[in-house]
Amino acid sequence: MSVIQLEDVTKVYRVGEVDTRALRGLTLAIEEGEFTAIVGPSGSGKTTVLQMMGCLDRPTSGVVQVNGQDVTRLNDNQRADLRKGTIGFIFQFFALIPVLTAYENVELPLLLTGNGDKARRERVNELLEAVGLSDRAHHRPDQLSGGEKQRVAVARALAVNPVLVLADEPTANLDTENGNQVMEIMEHLNEETDTTFVFATHDPRVIPFARRVVTLRDGRVSENSKHA
């Protein structure tokens, strides 16, 4: 069974009097354990596809299924519950909560899912160690470098053992060394935990990490290739 199934999905944004068609009948399936890059030029619909997969937005038409469940029929609270336990997110601008420490940022999804103190502590420490930030646990985002922030974001995305991690331009604001480091961590976690990773990128340095590359153009899949 596919983790994600998008069938003939369209998305039209209305900006003022103008309709912008971000997705034009896109069909795509993501299987369990994949490490997939979605690439394409700006405006091709990469971010919109991730938002559909992550139940952050609703399609104008078409069907989005997560773990076989049609999420287009869910209300806001049901979608929030689905995201909370199933999907992890990594964003281009790190997107940490600035008033919380690295530890607390990673802990936040675990609090929202109602994990106990001990379980939370163990999981947060395990993840911070996995991303090499045990010694930075009690620093706030403004005390961390860009690479460190993105590693915290990776740890947070994986906190609840999600089925799927969606990363939107995860290396866009990182230098080569930090970008590679973040990708290696994601790749390692994918291999180790079999968590499905889908990342949108236009960074050519990232593409070699992907085992599958989906190319979008004008809101449709134009190319779908698998790497060894």
Add this chain to the structure above:
Amino acid sequence: MITLWKIAFRNLGRNRRRSVLTLIAVALGMGLLVVLAGLVKGEVDSALRNGIRLETGHVQVREESYEEENLSLAWEDLLENPQDLTAQAEALEEVRVATPILWANGILGAREESVSVRVVGIEPHSEAHAPFRESLTDGQFLEPDDRGGILIGQRLADSLGLDVGSDVSLLVSTANEQPDEAIFTVRGLFDTGVPAYDETTVLLPLDKAQAFTRAEDRASAVWMLLHDREEADVIATALSAPQFKVMTWRELNFALLSAVEQSTGIMALMYLVMLAVVAVIVANTLLMSVFERTQEMGILAALGMKGRQILTMFLLEAGTLGTMGVVLGILLGGLGVLYLATIGLHIGDMTTAVAYSDMAIPSTIYAEFAVQDTVMLSIASLVITILASLYPAWLGARMEPAEALTAL
């Protein structure tokens, strides 16, 4: 909930200057209201207290036909046997002190000047007149058998250039409606702090006042103080008789009490305006906060936080700010009230304007901490702060996650 509160509390520290300014606005608003409430309570309470101790007592028994406006001295308007009635009143255990009293209109003349005064015949040794005795600034208090001495207010003495020992002429309209005039010597001066009394009252021993006004042994009223003023109705019932009019402090201070009642609406309006200003400031702060943190709303929503949790977070933020502001406001206001309770607010001769009214407003108002008003205002401040933050919070909570994240 703890996590939401933690985030909310820390968010307040994110833009410290803005939070502190908002906090100051809430605290100043609340503080001002506490001071205002304290001043009003101080003024009302002292006016009522002064009215009771200097003028009305807790209960008065008068002849049914007595006309207060004219300070009538006609025999049929006066109490026939005030001493009997006084003894009857004093026998009641609720009554602390009872004394006959005689009021008359008069004109006090000194040198070229003369002023209208209210002549009050009192039993000098009665505990009822302790306020005058205690406020004596110069000279001696009256003795019952003094046939030529009077007491006047310090203010009246100052305005006429009189002193202890000065001779003055006093003209009264007697019981048979004929004027009579006599020379009296100022034995002492009193300063009750209430211009309404200090500028218009002349005290005489009751015997002399009765003789001077031809009232003989009659009195205008039997005047009494109780141990507990709430017992006034009980005493009024106990002393009621067809020929008497028994009045309690509520009826006797009707002008003041109804003025207070009328001013309650105006005060509530003032409170509301002040609270509305505070609410606008809090709403503005929260709105700015929502717009600045749009992307964070998206992140929190992406992590699975529901709209109502985001709403709660903002309400907690406003509630924390409001609570801190209210506590600080009560402290600031409390200090203000403490200062005004000790030093007082001198409103000076403003009270001369009401000198002839029934209100015993002192020239210096001493604030009193208005506990009930402060509790009510604290709750109102908090509720209004929370209400004011509902719109910004709702705005933050209803954002589509994707829409909020595009603010990245």
